[in-house]
Amino acid sequence: MLAFLLRRAALVVPTFIGVTLLAFALIHLIPGDPVENISGERGMDPVRRARLLHEFGLDRPLPVQYAAYVKDVLRGDLGNSLTTHDSVAREFATLFPATVELAFFALVFALVVGLPAGIIAALKHNTVADYAVMGVSLTGYSMPIFWWALLLILFFSVQLGWTPVSGRIAVQYDVPAVTGFMLIDTLLARDPGAFRSALSHLVLPTIVLGTVPLAVIARMTRSAMLEVLREDFVRAARAKGLPRWRVVIVHALRNALIPVVTVVGLQVGLLLSGAILTETIFSWPGVGNWLIHGVQSRDYPVVQGGILLIAAIVIAVNLVVDVLYGIINPRIRRA
Amino acid sequence: MRSAQGIPREVEPASRFVELARAFAQGRGALVGVALVAVLGALAIGAGFIAPHSPIEQFRDFELAPPAWQTGGSARFLLGTDAVGRDILSRLIYGTRLSLAIGAISVTISLSIGTALGLLAGYFRGVVDTAIMRLTDVTLALPSLLLAIAVVAILGPGLINAMYAIAIVLVPHYVRLARAAVIAEAGREYVTSSRIAGAGALRLMFATILPNCVAPLIVQATLGFSNAILDAAALGFLGLGAQPPTPEWGAMLASALEFIQRAPWVVTSPGLAILVTVLAFNLTGDGLRDALDPKLRYTRA
């Protein structure tokens, strides 16, 4: 088990190096003058340009620049935003909890609806219920999620007026940010009105972001269950006289979860992609929204830092998922 | 197929194709998918004849006109018009051409590059393999949209750049598939006998091994088509892909949020077009995968 963990952790290093290379290369691949791109100033006089060139270290050879960049990254220095002049790392840290809160609830939503749907579809293989689940699932991941968001807004916010359209909480509430997670912070501030408002703002974005993972999880659970239900030990468990629910949940599902966990782990990357779009539509103040504005306004330190950090997080999560997989699969745990 | 003694005969490639077609046709979803793809292809090719108006012509007197079946609508603009008076139906039809082109070009580029890299990695192993696989890992570590955005951030917004971005994002999947297939096939007898007969590395890779690895690649290509369309639409929606007045479906939704109360038809139709198209390719890809499933193990990494 330990060998497995070490091996798996070791794989992270080259991947992470690759990502830093990509982020570093980003600035230098952008067409135009790197000095202008990094400083945000246009049409400087040559003297100032030369000074900035030296200040940014752009006159040194590339490998040296890269080494300096990596050193800065490891120290936590990712430069400053060209628009706000704030530290990129700090801006990311401030906005990240909003994205996490959204992604967390979206994943919970996807699991709570998707897992049972997949199980039921497998148990009722080739019946209407099965086709319904598969059909909804197929539609779910064939849909552009920004369109799905617009439809939900059209129906629930505009026509029914049940849910708000943008932001994390109604404007009138001013909740001190202790953890960065709005639901927790409103509870800490003992403001039930604020809590309700935060909750209602979460509903639509959660559904939108969670739809594709839900579809994938339902599908994956169904096919994993169908395979497991065919296995000999399921028949042996029934021959043992175990009640049906026990055979399905304790034995079949437990085994089916092994491939499903891997898929769920892969969803994290998708959740972060989807968060970019979801946050844009709902004006949700998370890192996705921040990154897009960075791209649109050519705020390159933001783009560079954002990509690096998000990629690092995805890599870290994939590592955690692999470890989890090793734990729940006894063949690896006790190898 | 068994002979009288009950011994299975080796299945020839030619009849394998026929079996495949039969298995594919058994999936009703797959047939619907293919039919839809055909319809979309026809729309794309015949856009000039089918569309009632030009996609970029602005009818200033008819801005935000509702669809024909609502009050205030007319048969002239069946699905209504957008904020600057362009006919939505015509834009949708021309948009089909764009989306299919994006899908086809992106997939072709990434399929070629990915397969070539995968073949090289799987055939030569060693340093080449490690280098290519590390590159693949890095590309896969990033969520696809994020990588596409990064590329577009570098190259600048625009439809062509979006296509490159999407192609780059899709490459690693083909690399992995091709590499796995090559590694599985390389030990087989027909490869060894070809090598003994004197075939060179290139010939072995492309003429001998590749034809037998084609199937999972085709499945992935079909599914890659739908990913490409979704990603292109996302980029368009974010303003990073196709720029106005190009009638790309995602871009058509970009400004829709403003008009969602006044003119909901601006929102519904382009998204529906994307959904139907992606659905068509997903159904086809699923059908292909199911038809191939019992015969191929490569797709399970």
Added chain:
Amino acid sequence: MSGSSVRDSIDDLVDIAGLHVDFGTPSRPLPAVEGVDLSIGAAEIVGLVGESGSGKTMTALALLDLVDFPGRIVAKRMAFAGRDLVPMRATDRRALAGRDIGMIFQDPHASLDPCYTVGYQLDEAIRLHGSAHERSNTGMRRERALALLRDVDVPDPSVRLSAYPHQLSGGMAQRVMIAIAIAGRPRLLIADEPTTALDVTVQAQVLALLTRLRDELRMAILLITHDLAVVAEVADRVVVMYAGQVVETGNVPALFDGPRHPYTRALLDALAIDEHERLPTIAGIVPAPNERARGCLFAPRCTRAAQRCEDERPALVRGQGGSVRCHFPLRSE
């Protein structure tokens, strides 16, 4: 009526008459089991023999009501310990599984859940089927689990309790399976190809174990196998099946001395290695459920087949020592 008239049918633990298991539709039947009669006496070891596709496993699954959709079970009578299962409610029928009838399968590693320890899976069976005393608390259940493992000759039982199935050898895993199956002290153990996946040396051990358990627990065993050698070693009686039908039954010594159905003869011949050191095979294959002919199902492969065999299906003829389904049996009674 059972296969042997020496025993009274009232003593029979299991009495199946006219069992059909069909996987098709009324217009297109796909019979896996056709008109099978089977009886097993208390503490009797009955060997159910046939090639794959003969319906032997399906017959056993029908008894436990474990046949999966779209299979349908139809029987004139399926009695266990005097109670007819046919008119019973499904829940009552399934209550027999594990408690009165245990079953073990061919591949022990595939039949144990890879995610749970041996102890957990034993505990499940004990909780369900153990006596009230054995079930009362964790300690008692563990005692019972250890006792069961000792009964099946598993060395170091306390170590084995925390092992996972993949950590056990084939023979050990099969013993664990047997332990789980007998946890409820069943009166019948169905063993579906219990030794096929095991090494030859281990096979002998497992068979000896089964015989010993039969003696100690007064438990009947339905031993399903394609291997007549296994039957010769342990069984009291044999039922030979072909293409879903019973073609011959009889006591072991008598049947092995002088088989009456050509298929049984062919199976016995296949056990022997001829002077050229080749294993003789029976030419042809078992007909699939949708290819069942009008006449005798074995006729295409039978060296003695005559015109009557192709036109008319032989009926099962019962006699003193057993029964046979053939127009021209190899020897008369």
